[in-house]
Amino acid sequence: MAAGAALAVSGASRAFGGVYAVRDVSLTLAPGELRGLIGPNGAGKSTLFALIGGQLRADTGTVRLDGTRIDRLPADRRARLGVGVVFQAARVFPGMTVLENVMVGAHGTTGAGFVAAVLRLPAHHREERLIRDRARACLARTGLAGWADRPAEALPLGQQRALQLARALCGQPRLLLLDEPASGLRAAERERLSALLTELRAEGITMLLVEHDVAFVMRVADRVTVLDLGRVIAEGSPADVRADPVVIDAYLGAGSPA
Amino acid sequence: MRTRTVLAAAAVTLALPLLLPERHLPVYVLLLLAATVTAGVSLLMGYAGQVSLGQAAFYAIGAYAAGLSAVHGVPTLIGLLVAPVVAALAAVVVGAPLLRLRGHHLAFATLAVHLILLSLLGQGTWAGGAIGLQGIPPLSLAGTPLRDDVGYAYVAWAVLAVVLLISHNVVDSRAGRGLRAAAGSEIAAAAGGVPVGGYRLVVFALSAAFAGLAGGVYAFYLGYLGPGSFPLLLSIEVVVMAVVGGLGTITGPVVGAAVITLLVQALNELGTRPGMPSYAPAALSYAVYALLLIAVVRYLPRGIVPAVAVLRKGTS
Ligand SMILES: Nc1ncnc2c1ncn2[C@@H]1O[C@H](COP(=O)(O)OP(=O)(O)OP(=O)(O)O)[C@@H](O)[C@H]1O
Numbered sequence: 001m002a003a004g005a006a007l008a009v010s011g012a013s014r015a016f017g018g019v020y021a022v023r024d025v026s027l028t029l030a031p032g033e034l035r036g037l038i039g040p041n042g043a044g045k046s047t048l049f050a051l052i053g054g055q056l057r058a059d060t061g062t063v064r065l066d067g068t069r070i071d072r073l074p075a076d077r078r079a080r081l082g083v084g085v086v087f088q089a090a091r092v093f094p095g096m097t098v099l100e101n102v103m104v105g106a107h108g109t110t111g112a113g114f115v116a117a118v119l120r121l122p123a124h125h126r127e128e129r130l131i132r133d134r135a136r137a138c139l140a141r142t143g144l145a146g147w148a149d150r151p152a153e154a155l156p157l158g159q160q161r162a163l164q165l166a167r168a169l170c171g172q173p174r175l176l177l178l179d180e181p182a183s184g185l186r187a188a189e190r191e192r193l194s195a196l197l198t199e200l201r202a203e204g205i206t207m208l209l210v211e212h213d214v215a216f217v218m219r220v221a222d223r224v225t226v227l228d229l230g231r232v233i234a235e236g237s238p239a240d241v242r243a244d245p246v247v248i249d250a251y252l253g254a255g256s257p258a
Numbered sequence: 259m260r261t262r263t264v265l266a267a268a269a270v271t272l273a274l275p276l277l278l279p280e281r282h283l284p285v286y287v288l289l290l291l292a293a294t295v296t297a298g299v300s301l302l303m304g305y306a307g308q309v310s311l312g313q314a315a316f317y318a319i320g321a322y323a324a325g326l327s328a329v330h331g332v333p334t335l336i337g338l339l340v341a342p343v344v345a346a347l348a349a350v351v352v353g354a355p356l357l358r359l360r361g362h363h364l365a366f367a368t369l370a371v372h373l374i375l376l377s378l379l380g381q382g383t384w385a386g387g388a389i390g391l392q393g394i395p396p397l398s399l400a401g402t403p404l405r406d407d408v409g410y411a412y413v414a415w416a417v418l419a420v421v422l423l424i425s426h427n428v429v430d431s432r433a434g435r436g437l438r439a440a441a442g443s444e445i446a447a448a449a450g451g452v453p454v455g456g457y458r459l460v461v462f463a464l465s466a467a468f469a470g471l472a473g474g475v476y477a478f479y480l481g482y483l484g485p486g487s488f489p490l491l492l493s494i495e496v497v498v499m500a501v502v503g504g505l506g507t508i509t510g511p512v513v514g515a516a517v518i519t520l521l522v523q524a525l526n527e528l529g530t531r532p533g534m535p536s537y538a539p540a541a542l543s544y545a546v547y548a549l550l551l552i553a554v555v556r557y558l559p560r561g562i563v564p565a566v567a568v569l570r571k572g573t574s
C-alpha cells in the first residue's frame with residue numbers, strides 16, 4: 001500500500017516469551033516526513049525501532065524502505081540501504097577516538113575492503129580521505145568538532161548521544177531512527193538538536209523520533225503516532241493527537257504537559 | 259619517532275643472524291616463526307574478539323601443504339605460497355558454519371580441528387604416517403637452494419615483516435575500524451553497515467594464512483615433518499605469547515614470542531646442566547611458563563607492549 005512511502009511498516013508483531021512488545025503495528029511515513037512516536041514506558045517504541053533497523057526480526061509483518069522489503073535483511077544490509085539509527089542507550093565504540101567512531105558510520109556507504117587496505121591501493125587512500133572529511137563535517141554539525149581526538153568513552157553522556165547522531169549522519173541515511181536523542185540534554189542543547197532536526201528534514205531525510213519530552217516532539221514533528229501496550233492507539237497531527245481523549249487517557253494524563 | 263624505533267628494531271634484528279653464534283640460529287628462526295603465528299592469534303583475539311585454541315593446526319596445514327607439494331616436484335617457492343592459501347581455505351571451511359563467530363564456538367572448533375588433524379596425519383600414508391614426511395627439499399630462491407641457517411633466518415625475518423605490515427594495514431583501514439567497532443558494540447557496528455560476521459571470518463582466514471606461511475618456512479627449514487612436530491601445546495603456547503605481548507597491538511606478538519621463547523630456552527640450558535635430573539628442562543620450562551602467564555594476567559592484564567606504552571607516555 002501507500003505507493004511512494006519512504007517507510008511502510010505493515011502488520012508488524014514481535015513477542016518476547018509469549019508477551020507482545022509490538023502487536024500488529026502499521027505505520028507509513030511520507031518521504032521527508034518527521035514523525036514523532038510517543039507512548040508510555042514499555043509501550044514498544046524501541047522494539048518497533050529494532051524491527052525497522054534490523055536489530056530484531058519481526059515475528060510477522062513487513063517493513064519496506066522506499067518500496068523495497070527489508071524485514072528479512074540483517075542490520076548491516078539495511079544500513080547500506082540507508083537506514084540510520086541512534087540508539088536509546090548510548091552505544092559508542094570504546095578505545096576509538098570520537099572521529100573514528102563517526103567514521104564507522106560511513107561504513108555502509110563506502111566500499112574499500114581488506115585487499116585495498118593491505119595493498120594500500122589508491123582506492124583506500126581516496127576513500128579514507130572522503131570518510132574523514134565527511135566525519136569531520138558531521139562532528140561540526142552536532143557540535144562535537146572540538147572533541148574529535150578524544151577517546152569516545154570519555155565523553156559526557158549528552159555528547160555520547162550527539163556522537164551517535166553524528167555517526168548515523170555520516171552514513172548519509174534516507175531514514176533516520178532517533179530513540180530519545182534529547183534525553184539527558186540541557187535546554188540549550190535541546191534547542192540545538194531541534195534546529196538540527198529541522199535542518200535535516202529540509203534536506204529530505206525521513207525521520208522517526210521517539211522522545212519522552214512530548215512538548216519537544218509536538219514542536220518538531222509533522223505527525224505523531226502514539227503507541228500503548230504494543231499497539232498504535234492514535235495517529236495524526238500534533239494538535240489532533242494532543243486533543244485525542246484516548247491519548248490523554250492512556251498517556252498524557254489529566255495534567256498533561258502539552 | 260615511531261618510524262625511528264621501527265627502523266632501529268629492523269636493523270638490530272637484521273644484524274643478529276650474522277652476529278649470533280651458529281648454534282643459536284635455530285632459536286632465532288623458530289622465534290620469528292612463532293611470532294608470525296602469534297601475529298595472527300593477536301589479530302584474531304585483539305580485533306575480532308575470538309580465541310583459536312588450534313592455531314598450530316593451521317601451522318601444520320601450511321607445513322604439510324608446502325612439504326607435500328615440494329616432495330611432489332612443485333617448485334619450492336610456489337609451495338611456500340600455497341601454504342598460506344591452503345591454511346586460509348581450511349579456516350574458511352571451519353569458520354563459515356560458525357559465521358557469527360560468537361562466544362567460544364570458534365575456540366572449541368579449532369581445538370577439534372587440531373585433534374582431528376593430528377590423528378589424520380598419524381594415519382595417512384600420503385603424509386608419511388607416524389614416521390612423517392621426509393626428504394623435503396630446501397627452499398630455492400632464484401635457483402639457489404638455501405642450505406644454511408642464516409638464509410632461513412632472513413626468510414623468516416621477511417615473512418614476519420610482511421605479516422606485521424599486513425596486520426598494520428588491516429587494522430588502520432575502513433575494514434579494521436569496522437572490526438574494532440564490532441569488538442566494542444556489535445549492534446552499533448552492524449547498524450553502521452559493518453558486516454560483522456563476514457569480517458570476522460576474513461580475519462580468521464588471515465590469521466590462519468599467517469600460521470600457514472610460517473608453517474611453510476618451517477617445512478623447508480627442517481626438511482622433515484611428523485605429527486609430533488605440532489603438539490596441542492604449541493597452539494596454547496601461541497595464545498600465551500599473544501596475551502603476554504599484548505593483544506590489539508602490532509608489536510605485541512613479537513615481544514610475547516621473544517620473551518617466552520628466550521625464557522624457555524634459558525631454562526632449557528639451565529636444566530640440561532650436569533647434575534640436573536632428566537626431567538628438569540621440561541619441568542622448569544612449564545613452571546616458568548605458567549608463572550609468567552599468571553604474573554602478566556595479574557600485573558599487566560593488557561600485556562607487555564601496552565604497559566610499556568603507558569610508561570613511556572607517563573615519562574615523556
Ligand atoms: N529483549 C527483550 N526481552 C524481553 N522483553 C523485552 C525485550 N525488549 C523489550 N522487552 C519488553 O517489551 C516491552 C516493550 O519494550 P520497549 O523497550 O520496546 O519499550 P519502550 O516503549 O521503548 O519503553 P521506554 O520508553 O522505557 O524506552 C517491554 O515490556 C519490555 O520489557
Ligand SMILES: [Mg+2]
Nearest residue numbers: 045046047088
Ligand atoms: Mg525505549
